[in-house]
Amino acid sequence: MKKLDNKVAIITGGAAGIGKETAKTFLREGAKVLLVDINEKSLKETVEGFNNPNIAYCKADVSKADAVKEYVRAALDNFGKIDVFFNNAGIEGSSRPMADYPDDIFNKVIDVNLKGVWYGCKYVIPKMEQGGSVIITSSVAGLKGFEGLGAYVASKHGVVGIMRTAALEFSNKKIRVNTIHPGPVETDMMRRIEADISPEDSDGAKKGFETSIPLGRYAEAVEIVNLVLFLASDESRYITGGTYVADGGMVI
């Protein structure tokens, strides 16, 4: 018996990084997966790369309500139900002090990271008719401040509020909702943040982050996915409304 046998999962932000690694693990554990991403080319390549009849995809911008409704429909059309929702798509925005932070980038980060998670919860969870598990990707930046990352920090704190509300409102439908809080992970997002902080010395920016992590290194994506899998599976069936940290000790 695999951990996700007979389960249908939606994964947003599934064409790269943590979402893509999650798709790989969920398929291995017996789930059927609808992969959602705004980047159609990567999405198609990712799904074709799996070469597995249990995965389908839907191109969607999670910050647009109509697009969210469309990926819900795609999941139901392809697989007939939804048991697991990994509400994960996110962007980093810019690394600038608050006083200089561009308003358009602030709005974009809130649109994708906060509204995207909100629309996902609003339109997906009511369709999880036989109960299930929702995992929202926050960050260590959802638990503490980071200078220069104001929009990202605000959005990642905000999704904790969405999680707590959803966990209460949907508990009577046997739907569990939790957030995960990774520290830096070896994905494209961290490469972009390092380059943004220090265009001439992104390796130096990486070393700076590493010295703030007690375990001394970034996570591999799979080390975050192990937590996602636990929260998605019935092994965590009594766990809801929680904030789960996987950060090598960064927020100690």
Ligand code: NAI
């Ligand atoms: P990534 O940048 O490698 O992948 C993110 C994926 O989301 C990309 O495929 C991108 O096309 C997609 N995406 C972006 N905007 C979208 C939109 N509007 N609609 C649909 N898809 C969209 O990022 P990574 O590292 O895999 O991050 C995944 C989640 O983990 C994000 O929410 C991020 O904030 C969070 N996170 C990442 C950490 C890290 O160090 N990489 C640390 C803590 C949290």
